[in-house]
Amino acid sequence: KPLVFSGVQPTGNLHLGNYLGAIRRFVALQDNYDCIYCVVDLHSLTAQLVHDDLEDQTRSITAAFLASGIDPQKHIVFNQSRVMQHAELAWIFNCVARIGWMNRMTQFKDKAGKDRENASLGLLAYPSLMAADILLYRATHVPVGEDQKQHLELTRDIAQKFNNDFSERIAARNLGVEMQVGDETVNGYFPITEPIIGGAAARIMSLRDGSKKMSKSDPSDLSRINLTDDADTISKKIKKAKTDPDALPSEVDGLAGRPEAENLVGIYAGLADISKEQVLKEFGGTQFSIFKPALAELAVVTMAPIAEEMRRISADRTYVDGVLSDGGDRARALAEATMHDVRSIIGLLQDQ
Numbered sequence: 001k002p003l004v005f006s007g008v009q010p011t012g013n014l015h016l017g018n019y020l021g022a023i024r025r026f027v028a029l030q031d032n033y034d035c036i037y038c039v040v041d042l043h044s045l046t047a048q049l050v051h052d053d054l055e056d057q058t059r060s061i062t063a064a065f066l067a068s069g070i071d072p073q074k075h076i077v078f079n080q081s082r083v084m085q086h087a088e089l090a091w092i093f094n095c096v097a098r099i100g101w102m103n104r105m106t107q108f109k110d111k112a113g114k115d116r117e118n119a120s121l122g123l124l125a126y127p128s129l130m131a132a133d134i135l136l137y138r139a140t141h142v143p144v145g146e147d148q149k150q151h152l153e154l155t156r157d158i159a160q161k162f163n164n165d166f167s168e169r170i171a172a173r174n175l176g177v178e179m180q181v182g183d184e185t186v187n188g189y190f191p192i193t194e195p196i197i198g199g200a201a202a203r204i205m206s207l208r209d210g211s212k213k214m215s216k217s218d219p220s221d222l223s224r225i226n227l228t229d230d231a232d233t234i235s236k237k238i239k240k241a242k243t244d245p246d247a248l249p250s251e252v253d254g255l256a257g258r259p260e261a262e263n264l265v266g267i268y269a270g271l272a273d274i275s276k277e278q279v280l281k282e283f284g285g286t287q288f289s290i291f292k293p294a295l296a297e298l299a300v301v302t303m304a305p306i307a308e309e310m311r312r313i314s315a316d317r318t319y320v321d322g323v324l325s326d327g328g329d330r331a332r333a334l335a336e337a338t339m340h341d342v343r344s345i346i347g348l349l350q351d352q
């Protein structure tokens with residue numbers, strides 16, 4: 001059965017990129033898939049070990065999931081560290097994946113910066129833990145922003161190598177399933193997960209620099225719209241967003257070489273759930289002095305109810321903690337079933 005897994009790190013204020021690129025799509029997938037949505041707190045240690053308020057950050061991401069419309073009863077919402085099988089499978093994948101694969105990850109290069117020798121080993125191994133998150137539930141689909149595409153390809157490589165390396169042992173235990181990989185039908189234990197990426201909001205850029213993605217860790221708060229920003233702050237940030245002096249073009253091709261204009265059109269399209277073409281049909285020829293207020297109004301109308309609901313849910317800490325505890329119990333049961341198979345496939349002795 002198709003199963004969706006995705007996660008968000010509790011590393012700071014959620015922003016419009018996280019919402020449009022990921023969380024909003026999590027909500028939309030609930031009708032057609034079984035979904036597992038995770039606050040990936042172990043991942044948040046990779047770039048920064050000591051956090052002042054990791055517990056509250058974890059609760060806040062959970063509140064954002066719930067406020068956006070994720071149903072924790074029909075689906076599973078939990079924080080990663082409650083289910084220790086994530087770390088266990090990540091260790092096994094550390095032994096499946098090759099160092100060269102990790103060294104090629106652009107996110108590692110970006111986040112490690114020039115002083116690579118001093119980056120944590122966890123930052124290098126991040127994609128291995130991400131593969132474990134996904135494959136622990138044998139998830140078939142993963143909705144993410146475009147920045148995660150390379151990590152998902154690596155997840156597929158890890159699944160494929162595990163399936164190949166252990167093919168005889170998987171078959172001997174009758175644990176394989178037939179699956180389609182490209183044109184080939186293969187038998188394996190782990191699925192070759194499909195990313196769900198795309199649409200106008202797959203990559204929302206910084207409001208201050210159209211060449212950088214909108215990010216929680218950008219030091220400038222003006223670079224992003226936070227999920228918790230009030231109406232005035234949203235309007236101010238959009239007003240101050242970097243643009244060029246020209247009017248909006250009527251065709252998408254006309255956005256080429258205009259990253260800031262393209263970004264604002266993409267944000268509008270994402271918020272209104274329409275294509276960039278449709279936005280330009282309405283606003284082609286319009287100056288930013290007209291387009292920006294329209295965008296600000298749409299952002300406020302879309303985001304304000306979520307912020308309000310987040311505040312309401314966050315006030316009930318017992319409820320939020322209960323969701324995570326219950327979700328953790330349900331996730332653990334699924335995760336342990338997978339790990340039992342994996343230990344058996346590898347030959348790690350365990351009670352039968």
Ligand code: AQP
Pocket residue numbers: 007008009010011017018019020021022143144145146147148201202203204205213214215216217218
């Ligand atoms: N700018 C973005 N546009 C579209 N999608 C985005 N995502 C992140 N930024 C954008 C998607 O949001 C989900 C959760 O991201 P994450 O918090 O787990 O990790 P991240 O990609 O590292 O997010 P940030 O905001 O950039 O955090 P920091 O600054 O801590 O690195 C993912 O699906 C991601 O693709």
